[in-house]
Amino acid sequence: MKKSLLWRIALTTYLAGLALVGFWPAPVDKPIQTRLATALNYLHEVGVPRWVNYQFIEASANVAMFIPLGILVAMALPTRPWWLLSGIGLFASFFMELGQLLFIAARFASLTDVVTNTLGGLIGICCVRLIAAWTQTPKVANS
Numbered sequence: 001m002k003k004s005l006l007w008r009i010a011l012t013t014y015l016a017g018l019a020l021v022g023f024w025p026a027p028v029d030k031p032i033q034t035r036l037a038t039a040l041n042y043l044h045e046v047g048v049p050r051w052v053n054y055q056f057i058e059a060s061a062n063v064a065m066f067i068p069l070g071i072l073v074a075m076a077l078p079t080r081p082w083w084l085l086s087g088i089g090l091f092a093s094f095f096m097e098l099g100q101l102l103f104i105a106a107r108f109a110s111l112t113d114v115v116t117n118t119l120g121g122l123i124g125i126c127c128v129r130l131i132a133a134w135t136q137t138p139k140v141a142n143s
Helices: 003-022 030-045 054-076 082-103 111-135
Strands: none
Touching (some): 003 054, 054 082, 082 111
């Protein structure tokens, strides 16, 4: 089986997982909100800056959730330009947020989520492209 086919299967599986998270009927962090608030309060008491708050954690989680998508997209479609690949993350995030806006009353659609998700995808793509560039053996001209 070709490597790109395996990467495409992994990409499709990951997109299905993202859809499950994106269209879950309640916010996925609801079960841990109390513990998260307690942990943040403790961290602030011991000197962690106040800007490390719920919004920061949520934005960071959105970035982190889409880094694997960027990696999988870059591996599945290695010849495509980075900006086209980042569009896949943008559209996936946009449609998740649109679905939340239109169909899930308990969820909140957010342009910030689209931006942070897209950034995560772009980070994943860049990681793959940088590693590929670093690991390529330079071609030596014949003398």
